[in-house]
Amino acid sequence: xxxxxxxxxxxxxxxxxxxxxxxxxxxxxxxxxxxxxxxxxxxxxxxxxxxxxxxxxxxxxxxxxxxxxxxxxxxxxxxxxxxxxxxxxxxxxxxxxxxxxxxxxxxxxxxxxxxxxxxxxxxxxxxxxxxxxxxxxxxxxxxxxxxxxxxxxxxxxxxxxxxxxxxxxxxxxxxxxxxxxxxxxxxxxxxxxxxxxxxxxxxxxxxxxxxxxxxxxxxxxxxxxxxxxxxxxxxxxxxxxxxxxxxxxxxxxxxxxxxxxxxxxxxxxxxxxxxxxxxxxxxxxxxxxxxxxxxxxxxxxxxxxxxxxxxxxxxxxxxxxxxxxxxxxxxxxxxxxxxxxxxxxxxxxxxxxxxxxxxxxx
Numbered sequence: 001x002x003x004x005x006x007x008x009x010x011x012x013x014x015x016x017x018x019x020x021x022x023x024x025x026x027x028x029x030x031x032x033x034x035x036x037x038x039x040x041x042x043x044x045x046x047x048x049x050x051x052x053x054x055x056x057x058x059x060x061x062x063x064x065x066x067x068x069x070x071x072x073x074x075x076x077x078x079x080x081x082x083x084x085x086x087x088x089x090x091x092x093x094x095x096x097x098x099x100x101x102x103x104x105x106x107x108x109x110x111x112x113x114x115x116x117x118x119x120x121x122x123x124x125x126x127x128x129x130x131x132x133x134x135x136x137x138x139x140x141x142x143x144x145x146x147x148x149x150x151x152x153x154x155x156x157x158x159x160x161x162x163x164x165x166x167x168x169x170x171x172x173x174x175x176x177x178x179x180x181x182x183x184x185x186x187x188x189x190x191x192x193x194x195x196x197x198x199x200x201x202x203x204x205x206x207x208x209x210x211x212x213x214x215x216x217x218x219x220x221x222x223x224x225x226x227x228x229x230x231x232x233x234x235x236x237x238x239x240x241x242x243x244x245x246x247x248x249x250x251x252x253x254x255x256x257x258x259x260x261x262x263x264x265x266x267x268x269x270x271x272x273x274x275x276x277x278x279x280x281x282x283x284x285x286x287x288x289x290x291x292x293x294x295x296x297x298x299x300x301x302x303x304x305x306x307x308x309x310x311x312x313x314x315x316x317x318x319x320x321x322x323x324x325x326x327x328x329x330x331x332x333x334x335x336x337x338x339x340x341x342x343x344x345x346x347x348x349x350x351x352x353x354x355x356x357x358x359x360x361x362x
Contacts (some may be wrong), residue, residue: 044078076181095184
């Protein structure tokens with residue numbers, strides 16, 4: 001299994017041979033290829049970490065001569081690595097910015113375009129570790145004030161009002177955020193800026209915007225800090241929540257716990273993103289302000305970004321085969337089982353298959 005951290009952009013070392021699993025066809029697309037050989041490197045979203053482990057382990061069965069390396073270095077680092085030509089694909093919880101698209105990608109043949117497709121849909125969990133508290137309700141305004149440092153103790157009147165049956169400690173809040181450039185942070189901030197704009201006045205971006213709370217590296221760092229701290233709260237991909245408490249967030253008039261189904265529902269009814277550039281760019285702009293309690297709007301869509309035509313033509317069929325697998329019915333089922341991800345809908349899966357057909361492999 002080749003999931004590891006690497007310090008410098010483009011310096012992803014070749015790690016052992018991996019296998020590739022038997023795969024079902026992507027609805028509307030081709031069956032992922034077997035008998036592939038060579039090496040491809042990817043980097044990016046740590047939220048995809050568990051899914052990438054499962055995908056890589058599964059994909060080895062059909063392709064024992066193929067090596068896939070994925071460095072879960074964070075969305076920002078992954079996009080930078082891909083832009084610089086250090087990797088063949090990036091995983092990112094933030095869709096490409098227009099300026100990144102306009103600057104081009106070193107691994108791609110100039111002016112041939114790029115691929116950006118959803119591969120991993122997951123709720124973002126509000127994780128907590130509070131003495132004597134097993135259940136927690138929060139609305140967006142209160143959550144924004146906690147992470148902005150305006151609410152500093154657990155027995156603050158605003159939290160008590162949302163949790164009348166809880167015994168909240170008179171203790172300081174330690175709010176843990178990502179120290180690295182993170183698409184999870186951008187999605188978290190986008191939710192707060194859309195639902196509580198009177199409090200969260202910073203533009204959503206990969207860096208955490210305020211000099212408050214405690215910072216930790218990567219998804220695992222946030223989870224560790226919340227787990228090992230006292231009276232802590234943080235945000236992380238739901239697949240990594242483990243045994244920590246997870247807060248219900250207010251949607252409309254109800255408090256909603258995350259589920260893969262509720263995450264998928266809000267994605268399916270959300271519009272195209274701002275940089276949606278034709279059939280090979282399937283960026284999505286999540287409807288954060290939904291009042292439908294069957295939806296969980298604090299969700300991330302994690303993308304795979306790669307080339308339409310590669311400078312190194314030998315990697316094209318490898319990338320196409322692997323990304324076709326992970327976005328196929330079989331690959332999505334693997335991510336759901338291993339990481340609690342919400343599978344792509346049939347319609348979105350078909351559109352992804354169409355986009356991947358554009359990759360030039362000859």
